[in-house]
Amino acid sequence: MTATPAWPPRSAPRLFVETPLAEGASLRIEGNQAHYLVNVMRLAEGAAVKLFDDVSGEYLARVTARGKRDLTLTVESLLRPREAVPDFWLCAAPIKKARFDFLAEKACELGVARFVPVLTDRAVVDKVKDDRLRGTMIEAAEQCERTALPEIAPLTKLDSLLKGWEPGRHLFFADERLHDSGGLSLAQALATHGGPAAVLIGPEGGFTDAENAAIRAHPAAVPVSLGPRILRAETAAIAATAVWMAAQGDWAA
Numbered sequence: 001m002t003a004t005p006a007w008p009p010r011s012a013p014r015l016f017v018e019t020p021l022a023e024g025a026s027l028r029i030e031g032n033q034a035h036y037l038v039n040v041m042r043l044a045e046g047a048a049v050k051l052f053d054d055v056s057g058e059y060l061a062r063v064t065a066r067g068k069r070d071l072t073l074t075v076e077s078l079l080r081p082r083e084a085v086p087d088f089w090l091c092a093a094p095i096k097k098a099r100f101d102f103l104a105e106k107a108c109e110l111g112v113a114r115f116v117p118v119l120t121d122r123a124v125v126d127k128v129k130d131d132r133l134r135g136t137m138i139e140a141a142e143q144c145e146r147t148a149l150p151e152i153a154p155l156t157k158l159d160s161l162l163k164g165w166e167p168g169r170h171l172f173f174a175d176e177r178l179h180d181s182g183g184l185s186l187a188q189a190l191a192t193h194g195g196p197a198a199v200l201i202g203p204e205g206g207f208t209d210a211e212n213a214a215i216r217a218h219p220a221a222v223p224v225s226l227g228p229r230i231l232r233a234e235t236a237a238i239a240a241t242a243v244w245m246a247a248q249g250d251w252a253a
C-alpha cells in the first residue's frame with residue numbers, strides 16, 4: 001500500500017505576498033517572484049505554491065494561468081493561521097551593513113516581534129535601508145516556514161526611544177561594563193522580570209557614558225550582563241534574544 005503523497009508537496013515554493021490573502025482570491029504575480037516561479041521553478045498550470053501574508057496565515061495556491069513574465073495564482077485553502085509571536089523587541093544600534101543584515105535575518109528566525117534600529121553617538125552607520133532589511137527578513141521567513149515577520153521600526157534616536165518608551169515593557173539594557181561590577185546576568189534578571197520585553201544593544205564602540213547614564217535613568221531599564229566576555233554587537237543581540245526566548249519566549253514546550 002503506497003502512502004498517498006503529502007499535499008502540497010514539501011517542494012512547493014513558498015512566497016510572501018504583501019496583499020492580504022483569502023480563499024478564492026486570485027493574484028497576479030510579476031517581477032522577480034514571477035521569474036522565480038516561471039523560469040527557475042518552471043511551474044506548470046495546476047502546480048502548488050504556498051503563500052503567506054503576515055496577516056492571516058499561510059495558504060495553498062495553484063498556478064491557474066502562466067505568461068512569459070507573469071502568472072496567476074488562485075488561493076485554494078488556508079494551511080496554517082499566522083503564528084503567535086512572543087512579545088519581544090530587539091533594539092540595536094545599526095552596525096556595518098552586512099552584519100546588520102545578518103542580525104535582521106537572525107532576529108526574524110528567532111521570532112522577534114519588532115526590530116528597532118537605534119541611532120547612538122558611536123553608531124558607525126547613521127542610516128538604515130528599511131526595504132533591504134525587510135527583504136532579508138522576508139527571504140528568511142520564506143525559507144524557515146514562518147508565517148509572521150518582525151515589524152521593522154524606523155531608525156530611532158536613543159533619546160526618542162527612551163522618551164517614547166511603552167509603559168509596562170522591560171528594557172533589558174545589555175551593558176558590557178556590568179560583568180566586572182557584579183551586575184545581574186540577563187538570565188538572572190528574567191527570573192524576576194516577566195512580561196513584554198525588549199533588549200537594547202549598542203554599536204561596535206558601545207554606549208557613551210552619557211548614554212549609559214540616560215538609559216539607566218529610565219524607569220523601564222534593567223541593566224544586564226551577557227557574561228564575562230565582550231561580544232560583537234550582532235553576537236550580543238542574538239545571544240540576548242536566545243536567552244529571552246528560552247526563559248520567557250515560546251521555546252519551552
Ligand code: SAH
Nearest residue numbers: 174175176201202205206226229230231236
Ligand atoms: N565598547 C565595547 C564593545 C561594545 S560591544 C568595547 O569595545 O569593549 C557592542 C554591544 O554589545 C555593547 O554596547 C553591549 O550592548 C553588547 N555587549 C557586548 N558584550 C556584552 C556583555 N558581555 N554584556 C552585556 N552586553 C554586551
